[in-house]
Amino acid sequence: MEDKKMLFSAIQPSGILTIGNYLGALRNFKKLQDDYNGVFALADLHTLTVKQDPAILRKNIYELTALYLACGIDPEKSILFAQSHVSAHTELAWVLNTICYPGELSRMTQFKDKSLKHEDNINMGLMDYPVLMAADILLYQTELVPIGADQKQHLELARDLAIRFNNRYGETFKVPEGYMSKSAARVKSLAEPERKMSKSDANLNAFISMDDDPATVLRKFKRAVTDSDDKIIYSPEDKPGISNLLTIYCAFTGKSIEQAQEEFAGKGYGDFKVAVGEVVTSAIEPIRQEKNRLLADKTYLDQVLSNGAERAERLAYRTLNKVYKKVGLVLRKRG
């Protein structure tokens, strides 16, 4: 790969992705892959930490592969692969487990939240999830990790484990930095604009999925909860609904809040909601179409993943072998 810094990111193929995921992650990948050596993974093994229907998981893996490509990931320039295809991930996770303490994992906010949500399935994988994520990142000598706010603690652990290993065994891992996109954290639910937009919301009108067709997008924005004073002004405390729509409008158009307020001064909520629907549709509809086109060609998607895994593997085993040597294992002699 070129002499650029390594960037690693992964998304779980667990179904719906929202415009929040798009703004926070997917949209930026296309640009980032020019400035970095981009390694983009499908965190398929991570999805197993909560119950999955095997047939649906298999479908979701292809869906996410197609979505990555449709969003502009270039499989020649970047490495696009499935985590389960490169066994170095689970191998490094095992070694990192031996320097990670149970207390560090049981304290994680996401583990506590998910334990409450999946009371009937609190498994070891759910607790160990951040260690596998640390392995994902550290295998590629990653310098930059684009993450959402919910992954901040996990990235912190990856850094701690890298430093701990380096101190104990000598310089081995780069210590990665997180990169948080600003617009992402701020996209709120269309039904309860005090809360974050979430794909797991039981109310399907609360979020815009990357799979929503233009009519659905428009309908959801028309139904978005707002106040009744009919003034398009940004004020998250008093007008959370309208402020959220302004945030979305600006994130998709690149306009500032002031510009948007001016543009819609004197106009009503109805017009504004239609305008928001239109700018969102014009960004996500081409992606939806391209994704569906790609999904029709599984052979191509398999090829992309297979090629990605081969390239990822070479980098990953370089680090894993170093780790095995440092801890005192004897490397297998081939041939």
Ligand code: TRP
């Ligand atoms: N845990 C991340 C999420 O659910 C996905 C993920 C797995 C990841 N491994 C990663 C993200 C490594 C960044 C880096 O969002």
